[in-house]
Amino acid sequence: MSTDESKVLDRPSYLRDGYTLRSWLLTRDHKRIALLYMFSITGFFFLGGAAATIIRIELMTPGADLVDARTYNELFTAHGVIMVWFFLIPSIPATLGNFLIPLMIGAQEVAFPRLNLASWYVYTLGGIFVLITLIAGGVDTGWTFYTPFSTLFSNSNVVLAVVGVFIVGFSSIFTGLNFIVTVHRLRAPGMTWFRLPLFVWANYATSLIVVLATPVLAMTLVLIAFERITHVGIFDPSLGGDPIFFQHLFWFYSHPAVYIMVLPAMGVASEIIPCFARRPVFGYRAMTYAIMAIAVIGFLVWGHHMFVSGQSMYASIVFSLLSFLVAIPSAVKVFNWTATLYKGSIALSSPMLYALGFVGLFTIGGLTGLFLAATAVDVHLTDTYFVVAHFHYIMVGGTVMAYLGGLHFWWPKIVGRMYPETWARIAAVSIFVGFNLTFFPQYILGSLGMPRRYHTYAPQYQLLNDFSSLGAGVMAIGYVLPLAYLLYAMLRGQPAPPNPWNAAGLEWQTSSPPPQQNFDRTTPAVGEPYDYGRSTPAQGQGARTPEGAQS
Amino acid sequence: MSVRVQRNREILRTPAIPTIRSLVGVWLTLLVLLVASVTSAYVPLGIVNTLLGLAIAAVKVGLIASVFMHLRHADNTVRVAAAAALFFLWVMAFLSFGDFLTRVERGAQWQAPRAFQSAAKPMRNRLLRIFPVAADTARQRPVPCILRLRRQRH
Amino acid sequence: MSAAPLAHFDSAQRQYESATLGMWVFLATELMFFVPLFLAYARGRVEFGDAFAAARRHTDAAIGTVNTAILLTSSLCVAIAVRSAMLAAELSQTQGRHSAEIDRHLRAASRFLWLTVLLGVLFLALKAVEYRSEWAEHLVPWLDFRFAADHRTGAGYFYLAYFAMTGVHAVHMIVGVSLVATLAVRLGRGDADRANAVAMTGLYWHCIDAIWVFLYPLLYLVGRHA
Numbered sequence: 001m002s003t004d005e006s007k008v009l010d011r012p013s014y015l016r017d018g019y020t021l022r023s024w025l026l027t028r029d030h031k032r033i034a035l036l037y038m039f040s041i042t043g044f045f046f047l048g049g050a051a052a053t054i055i056r057i058e059l060m061t062p063g064a065d066l067v068d069a070r071t072y073n074e075l076f077t078a079h080g081v082i083m084v085w086f087f088l089i090p091s092i093p094a095t096l097g098n099f100l101i102p103l104m105i106g107a108q109e110v111a112f113p114r115l116n117l118a119s120w121y122v123y124t125l126g127g128i129f130v131l132i133t134l135i136a137g138g139v140d141t142g143w144t145f146y147t148p149f150s151t152l153f154s155n156s157n158v159v160l161a162v163v164g165v166f167i168v169g170f171s172s173i174f175t176g177l178n179f180i181v182t183v184h185r186l187r188a189p190g191m192t193w194f195r196l197p198l199f200v201w202a203n204y205a206t207s208l209i210v211v212l213a214t215p216v217l218a219m220t221l222v223l224i225a226f227e228r229i230t231h232v233g234i235f236d237p238s239l240g241g242d243p244i245f246f247q248h249l250f251w252f253y254s255h256p257a258v259y260i261m262v263l264p265a266m267g268v269a270s271e272i273i274p275c276f277a278r279r280p281v282f283g284y285r286a287m288t289y290a291i292m293a294i295a296v297i298g299f300l301v302w303g304h305h306m307f308v309s310g311q312s313m314y315a316s317i318v319f320s321l322l323s324f325l326v327a328i329p330s331a332v333k334v335f336n337w338t339a340t341l342y343k344g345s346i347a348l349s350s351p352m353l354y355a356l357g358f359v360g361l362f363t364i365g366g367l368t369g370l371f372l373a374a375t376a377v378d379v380h381l382t383d384t385y386f387v388v389a390h391f392h393y394i395m396v397g398g399t400v401m402a403y404l405g406g407l408h409f410w411w412p413k414i415v416g417r418m419y420p421e422t423w424a425r426i427a428a429v430s431i432f433v434g435f436n437l438t439f440f441p442q443y444i445l446g447s448l449g450m451p452r453r454y455h456t457y458a459p460q461y462q463l464l465n466d467f468s469s470l471g472a473g474v475m476a477i478g479y480v481l482p483l484a485y486l487l488y489a490m491l492r493g494q495p496a497p498p499n500p501w502n503a504a505g506l507e508w509q510t511s512s513p514p515p516q517q518n519f520d521r522t523t524p525a526v527g528e529p530y531d532y533g534r535s536t537p538a539q540g541q542g543a544r545t546p547e548g549a550q551s
Numbered sequence: 552m553s554v555r556v557q558r559n560r561e562i563l564r565t566p567a568i569p570t571i572r573s574l575v576g577v578w579l580t581l582l583v584l585l586v587a588s589v590t591s592a593y594v595p596l597g598i599v600n601t602l603l604g605l606a607i608a609a610v611k612v613g614l615i616a617s618v619f620m621h622l623r624h625a626d627n628t629v630r631v632a633a634a635a636a637l638f639f640l641w642v643m644a645f646l647s648f649g650d651f652l653t654r655v656e657r658g659a660q661w662q663a664p665r666a667f668q669s670a671a672k673p674m675r676n677r678l679l680r681i682f683p684v685a686a687d688t689a690r691q692r693p694v695p696c697i698l699r700l701r702r703q704r705h
Numbered sequence: 706m707s708a709a710p711l712a713h714f715d716s717a718q719r720q721y722e723s724a725t726l727g728m729w730v731f732l733a734t735e736l737m738f739f740v741p742l743f744l745a746y747a748r749g750r751v752e753f754g755d756a757f758a759a760a761r762r763h764t765d766a767a768i769g770t771v772n773t774a775i776l777l778t779s780s781l782c783v784a785i786a787v788r789s790a791m792l793a794a795e796l797s798q799t800q801g802r803h804s805a806e807i808d809r810h811l812r813a814a815s816r817f818l819w820l821t822v823l824l825g826v827l828f829l830a831l832k833a834v835e836y837r838s839e840w841a842e843h844l845v846p847w848l849d850f851r852f853a854a855d856h857r858t859g860a861g862y863f864y865l866a867y868f869a870m871t872g873v874h875a876v877h878m879i880v881g882v883s884l885v886a887t888l889a890v891r892l893g894r895g896d897a898d899r900a901n902a903v904a905m906t907g908l909y910w911h912c913i914d915a916i917w918v919f920l921y922p923l924l925y926l927v928g929r930h931a
Binding site: 589612628633637643 | 722725740744774780912915921
Binding site for chain 3: 107108109111112113173177178180181184185186211212213214215216218219220222223226230231232233234239240241242245248249
């Protein structure tokens with residue numbers, strides 16, 4: 001079966017299926033909705049990045065030269081709110097997930113296409129509220145909205161911000177609901193659960209977390225707004241409330257939220273690494289169990305954000321133990337990715353560079369998470385730059401790298417054109433170098449005692465802060481490059497064949513870009529997942545085996 | 552129910568449709584349980600009152616879910632979805648209460664918080680931020696632009 | 706169970722199963738939405754024992770019980786309406802044409818849905834009466850709250866939880882009543898293609914009812930006897 005068989009399509013690709021603005025804004029095609037999301041989250045990414053840029057410039061000197069304390073608080077709050085809710089949480093699921101999941105399971109569409117479109121509009125509405133908050137002067141409570149500051153003392157636009165986040169939470173719930181039903185009900189004949197690509201498993205587990213945790217955040221935000229407006233005693237101790245109760249409610253969502261951010265990234269890595277090592281993923285079943293274990297245990301560990309809050313010591317011990325437990329399935333995944341490389345035929349293409357970067361940086365980030373899970377150590381490191389470095393290693397070194405890797409890997413499928421590989425490699429390396437230069441010094445700063453969320457610091461921390469700011473500059477260049485060449489590729493790149501990487505997976509069995517109904521012929525043949533190295537390499541997916549027959 | 556409809560139902564595999572009798576039967580049971588829970592509330596039984604009230608509520612919810620909401624005919628996936636939220640409700644309750652109930656309270660002198668311009672006039676502050684007025688009595692000097700790149704003097 | 710499934714579903718059966726799973730997942734999110742309120746209530750119970758019990762005696766058990774009975778009856782009406790709608794859709798599928806029997810079922814469904822709307826509005830009206838009387842007794846925490854001094858904090862917390870839980874519930878009831886009314890209108894016009902929508906709205910209504918069944922003992926019954 002040659003790989004350029006479907007150059008001539010029966011129907012136009014989804015990109016050419018209607019050129020009007022209306023056909024994009026009222027689309028029910030999951031692929032177009034994915035692109036709508038991609039457009040929005042890229043905008044928010046650079047907005048959040050702008051806030052970070054100002055922060056890093058301010059932190060180049062120990063004193064308060066650029067911004068005052070209040071503005072600094074508003075900046076890191078804006079950075080956190082935008083990056084967490086408007087970039088990281090929707091990034092892989094709403095763009096790559098929306099595009100690929102129906103393709104990967106052999107379906108024509110997601111289960112509820114109109115709900116999918118609604119979720120983008122709800123996202124946009126939430127985004128508008130947050131933009132209004134920024135224009136109205138920002139909010140200075142931190143993305144964590146801790147009480148009693150947010151409810152009683154903050155002078156900023158807390159209610160506006162909280163409404164924006166409340167709205168965008170529903171956007172993720174709709175997407176998650178859609179994925180769960182799609183994966184349960186719309187798989188092609190022969191696509192059993194254990195033939196699903198790990199990317200689908202990862203997004204499925206993510207959707208389970210989203211659906212169960214986000215409503216708790218929604219109610220918590222309602223309670224903040226309620227207390228702020230009516231001054232009753234939900235979280236105010238003088239009126240009988242409990243500020244730590246707020247933290248329990250907030251972190252019950254926000255810890256699973258970090259798994260919402262990282263599980264899809266793990267799914268992307270599990271797709272890229274087998275392809276560019278030409279080996280099936282090591283321990284497929286273990287990987288699926290690990291994904292589900294991370295999702296479930298991730299719900300049980302939220303108290304590790306509250307070790308010094310005044311929470312009971314016994315509760316802290318339990319949460320610490322559970323946090324150690326949740327590291328085990330993550331470690332299993334890291335070992336399996338590494339083992340996938342063993343005796344593989346490794347090609348260091350740009351997606352592979354991102355994926356390998358992901359594995360290494362996620363390992364460092366995860367390991368430092370374990371340090372923080374030890375209560376006694378956390379007492380010293382909490383609220384210092386060590387924590388900041390830890391979560392940036394996972395969020396940026398992990399999720400953002402995986403997101404970019406996935407964008408590159410599937411860009412030929414999404415836009416039907418190849419991007420310039422050399423520029424992609426330059427960008428990947430710049431991001432990797434810049435990232436480490438930015439955040440590794442922050443581990444040291446944290447262990448030396450520099451606190452987080454302060455706009456000034458003691459003079460002895462300046463050198464490391466300057467390294468960090470320099471690194472941020474390099475990283476920023478690295479981020480701007482893909483914006484440029486991926487857009488260029490979309491318009492003027494080399495036309496891409498259906499399967500430029502010779503990858504396994506149903507999404508590569510259709511043209512690049514796919515037609516509106518995803519597959520030109522009726523349901524494609526389903527084989528075992530990650531069929532690398534078993535069939536003749538030149539044929540990629542290999543001869544189509546009859547359904548159910550083992551090769 | 553006619554034989555024709557029954558056979559069609561098997562061929563088309565349409566979902567099971569409950570009979571009027573089963574629905575009314577469940578409704579009557581629910582009302583009886585309601586009366587039971589009200590009357591038992593007025594009998595002093597200590598902690599058993601609470602437990603009994605919640606137990607009756609649980610039975611009622613079970614009936615509503617299994618018959619009215621067709622859960623007894625649904626496939627396992629749907630049942631797991633129904634159970635999942637309940638499970639996580641318990642997780643959250645269990646671990647949070649692990650904190651509330653085991654806290655060691657050490658008394659401390661109550662300190663009245665110092666006077667602070669609270670969020671009592673958020674709208675006024677908001678408007679001042681957008682349309683700054685020369686006279687300001689507060690420590691906060693309203694500034695129109697979110698990027699306050701000038702040093703603030705307090 | 707609608708006559709013609711949407712394009713991306715293989716069959717009507719598949720569409721019904723997908724809709725059902727989707728609605729149950731959504732109901733799980735609704736339950737999780739109430740969880741913080743249940744936790745707040747439970748915390749108050751543990752923290753403020755006596756004051757909580759004292760406060761609970763001032764809720765109106767009569768209205769609460771009548772409201773519960775109203776909601777249970779409305780659930781019956783919805784269940785009967787769903788049954789009729791499903792029968793109508795099934796007949797429309799097997800017979801392939803419109804018939805008097807189908808019309809009969811649709812009319813029955815529509816009537817029972819209107820009855821549900823009536824009961825729902827009655828529930829909300831009684832709730833409004835109850836809120837008004839509680840406001841008159843100075844039991845609203847943020848509007849001139851007055852209670853015995855030694856129990857004031859705990860009672861304030863109880864009423865906070867009470868208004869939050871019943872308030873959020875009432876918002877969901879308003880949404881539910883609107884959805885049911887819309888469907889009642891559609892079915893009344895003879896639209897036989899709505900069985901899925903009726904079934905899913907029915908699930909939503911039953912879920913709101915089930916949540917109330919749980920709120921009722923917590924807010925009205927416990928500690929009543931002292």
